[in-house]
Amino acid sequence: MLYGSSEGLNSGIEKGSPKEGNHIKGNQPYLANSFGSLKRLVNEKQLDDLRDYISRHNVFDYKDEIKKILDLENDSYFDELENGDNLQQILSNLKTCDVSKIRRKVYALIRLLYGFIPSDSRFPVNDTSLYDQAYMATTMFKASLAGLFLDNSKLKDLSEFDYRNIKWSILGIQYDKLGLAEKGLKVAHIQWYREATREVDKQIKDLIEVKWALGNEIYRDETGIYFLVPECVIGKEIDKNLYELNKNLGWLKCQILTIFKHEFDDEVYPTIILTKPSRGLMNLGYLIEKAKENFLKADYSLKRQIKENDFKEKIGICQVCGERFVSKDRERDEIPMCDVCYKRREGRITTWIENLRDETIWIDELQDENGKIALITLKFELKDWLNGHLLNSLLVREEDFIKYRRITKNLINLIKKSVLVEEVRGLSLNDDEIREIKEFLSLFDVEAIQKPFNESFNALKDYKNIENVKPKYRGMVKRLLKNEEWIEHFKFYDKNTKCIIKNKKRGKCEKIDEYDTKDGIKEHLYKIFTINYLILQIQNTLLERSIGDKWEKFIYKSLKDWDEEKNEPKKEKIDFDKRIIYWDKLTDKDIEFLSRLILQFLLRKNPSPARLRRIWETTKEFFEDVERGLIDLLEIPEWRRKRIVIQLDENEKPNGEYRYRNLCFWKAGDKLYLITSIEQFLKVIGNNEVKKLLNNKEKEENLKELSKILNDKKKLIKKLNLRKIKLESLENEGDNIEIELDENKIDLLEYRPYFSIIKPTPISWQFIIPAEYVPKLIEKIQEKCNKNFKWIYGKLPLHIGIIIQHYKSPLYIGIKALRKIRRDLYSLEDIKTKIDGKSLKSIQKELYSKYVRGEELANNTEEYYSLYEWGGDNETYQFYLKPDENSLKWITTTNGKDNPTFYIYPNTFDFEILDSNVRRNDIEYYRGKRVLPLKSNRPYTLEDWKKFIKFKEIFENKPSKLQKLVNIIYKCLEDWDNKYDDSISQFLDTSFINVLELNKKSNKEVIEKLCVIFDISLEDKDLEKFRNELINKIDRKKMLMFIDMFEFWHKGLKAV
DSSP states (O other): OHHHHHHHHHHHHHHOOOOTTOBOOSSSOEEEOTTSOEEEEOOHHHHHHHHHHHHHHTTTOOHHHHHHHHTOSSTHHHHHGGGOOOHHHHHHHHHTSOOHHHHHHHHHHHHHHHTTSBSOSBTTOTTSBHHHHHHHHHHHHHHHHHHHHHSGGGGSOGGGOOGGGOOEEEEEEEOOHHHHHHHOSSHHHHHHHHHHHHHHHHHHHHIIIIISOOOEEEEEETTEEEEEEEGGGEEEEEETTEEEEOGGGHHHHHHHHHHHHHHTTTOOOOEEEEEOOBSSSTHHHHHHHTHHHHHTTOOOTTOOOOOGGGGTTEEEEOTTTSSSEEEGGGTTSSSOOOHHHHHHHHHHHHHHHHTTTSBOOOGGGGOOTTSEEEEEEEEEOOHHHHTSGGGGGSBSSOOOHHHHHHHHHHHHHHHHHHHTOSSGGGOOOOHHHHHHHHHHHTTSOIIIIIHHHHHHHHHHHHHOOGGGSOHHHHHHHHHHHHOHHHHTTSTTEETTTTEEEEETTTTEEEETTTGGGSTTTGGGHHHHHHHHHHHHHHHHHHHHHTOSHHHHHHHHHHTTOEETTTTEEOOSSEETTTTEEOGGGOOHHHHHHHHHHHHHHHHBOOOOHHHHHHHHHHHHHHHHHHHHTHHHHHTOOGGGGEEEEEEOSOOOSOSEEEEETTEEEEEETTEEEEOSOHHHHHHHHBOHHHHHHHHTTTSHHHHHHHHHHHTOHHHHHHTBSOSEEEEEESSSTTOOEEEEOOTTTEEEEEOBOOEEEEOOOSSEEEEEEEGGGHHHHHHHHHHHHHHHSGGGTTTSOEEEEEEEEETTSOHHHHHHHHHHHTOOOSOGGGGOEEEEHHHHHHHHHHHHHHHOOHHHHHTTTHHHHOOEEBSOOSSSEEEESSSSGGGEEEEEOOTTOSSSEEEEOOOEEEEEEOSSGGGGGGOOEETTEESSGGGTTOSEEGGGHHHHHHHHHHHTTOHHHHHHHHHHHHHHHHHOOGGGHHHHHHHHHHHHHHHTTTTSGGGHHHHHHHHHHTTOOOSSOOHHHHHHHHHHHOOHHHHHHHHHHHIIIIIITOOO
16 A cells, blocks of 8 residues: 555656557657657667576576575575465564665666666656656655654554555755865865765665665755655754754664764764655755755764863864864974874875776876866756756647636536535536546546546446446445545535435435435436546646645645735645645636646646656766766877876885976885876976977877877887986975886876866766866767757756866865856846747757757657747746746747747856966856956856857967957957947957958958857858948947957967
């Protein structure tokens, strides 16, 4: 019962009601990502081969583990299991054994086999896998079961237990992972915090999922880790709809805090917080929104108090953790740090040596040819997907909205009329009403909803007897006809006498237990059944699919059923807790509102637990895929990925960092590791031939030659100016090392020249790369985004934040700036952008031509996923895009609509050049844009990136012309005034033409590129026509963009 209710709720909400027979078209079924793009084709032969391989090779053989748990000597147990065994003995053994290994193997096996098979063969509900479906259903079941054990009052009378009232809460263990990254003065410290958070999350997961089996993890990001747990674990309300842990679970709280105390050395503690119980996951979005506030409520009850003796022999506070004191013996360190942080750094270096081919931990290795590094944040604005709002712009089926809204409205009026009937014989259903009921039910599943109704309706109408209903439907029919909860809303039911009123005037009535067999009533059974069946479907649709406090409050308020003074629902028209709609209290306006909302819930994609899980899994997989392929994505050449390792003749000098000029090495034992980029090494020690290759490294032939040199130790040695160099110790003055560069004493190892500040989460990923690869990164991320999210272009905004600084600048300054440039929006409305239908359709056409698969076209994917809010009306679907009375909007596709205005949320990129530490203060946003006037154009949309590219192409070989133009523009920006707009535009127009010598025929290509930059559409690039258009296009905003392009390419990358 428990599992069935969990699976039914998850599956029913998730799948909604796709059209029967609308199966995935094409040669093979496929699993789509959450946003409509083909993720993986289902190849039945490959699946059979996989199952066969697993079976033949015992890939997931549990027998050994089970034998250990049950203390078995051989496999005969498995053969005799069907004949029975001592169950109590088995359970006793299980209690004392670790079954987590088997659990992990089971999960791995199920994911391997079912992670790429859609849970439904109908389109468009092929976006959730069987694994996701099973995982969330099992998670809900597990939490429900835990709840019954914790609160066994519900077990006293299972016959009275109503599974429809089961709710779950979300337990958040929240702590600021980005804030921990900001503590790191060196990459090694950042890496320690990153790995420590991973270990903490792992231990918390084992504690909740395995040791105490309270629930399962449902989400994890930079704000913490989250679990679905039973509703009974909530304690006192501490904030609006947020609760502390039940005081009876103090032992659990203590164990969670102990994990943090141990792993973070008493430095970091979390906030343990729970959401208001509900029957879904949409409250997760609210909990994540409140994370920043919740960080301030961390529980420090286990934190050690500082004692007077702690100050002895100390010289200050550690500059890394900011928590512990620095000992006198650390006074000479480059960065004064406590003993704990020093050991952490040393530990990370040991780990690095063990994994030399992995990502680097040395900033010196990440500098580009100009000594610049780029700190990158990739961030999805996921909030309105996590709370389910943007799912209102995706469809599960196409229907005539106007027609079905009218039908739904008529049927609610029919219900209201029926429940007000004072005697049962007054119930009426005409042919038109029956037809509309069946049309309405056609929006539901055939087997689960339509077929039970049709067969039961016909049996009751024809035979007037419940016993003539098919046995498999009889229980449901009896409940709707005989249970008081389903009869009491009719006025012909007398609650005091528990009788059905047959004839009010004559006082004739029948007991509810017997009425169904009485003449004068039994001929009305099919009508009572029909009305109640209709009520059942409407209530399930409205109450199950509006899960979440925001939607419930919105519905209460829209029905004028909210007490503003008490700030709570009146529950006079609807009661979400009791799952009742008081039909007789509804006004015409209420019915209009409900009919619209009910139809919306039937047509949209619903925020089921499994679907929400797939959404954040999809975005996390996007970032993980970027990380896995980052080196290829950035097209970092093979030679640039090399590191030199030198074998020392002796091992007398202390381990640590050594330097020759600007080249750094790390000594560990009898080996010396180059920890500066190989490019800088060749610039310092390479001969003139190598330096010439580096000066023109973009050329294909030079790339090949550099690769040859860095793949051949003998050839490398020949290309060096110096064979012997003297290294000076940075930590111990006088401890110098003389080394000889010899082909027999060096090794060339390949590594990954990037560093992850945090590992990918569903929301973001932060990392560091050589700055010269930023343009390639933007290009490839845009391309990858378009490929994966083409059907929802403009509805899942991705923001790229870029901080460029010198590699010797303090890293923590850059990371603090990176935190700011990730641009945390207050609302998605901050970046809402108008776009005309012609432009939007043009973008879509380009995306579809490049990235659409034949299978996606065959299934008409655009009609289900590519719907946008627009400025017109009475077109396609009118939905509430969020629980707000002002959010009722018409949504439609762009097909056949060139002129109307649509609204999108664009992908963007922003950058800051940290040429000084205070420059990070320039990064402030208001409504999604920079506050500083000179940088108010930022961020730019990714569609603007092509303008940046054209700028580089124009000016990469014209530095003097660029400087001259920039000086002119700066001067004009200082003098710009609305009074003189025209004269300044004319002056700048003339300046562009004269400085760039556009009157020369050889510069025709420059005019074409300027047309792209200034959004000038000219078929004939005639100079005079261009001049006239340019005057009209030049304004302050365009000139600020020009300055930003100069900043990016010149100050940031030294590329022009």
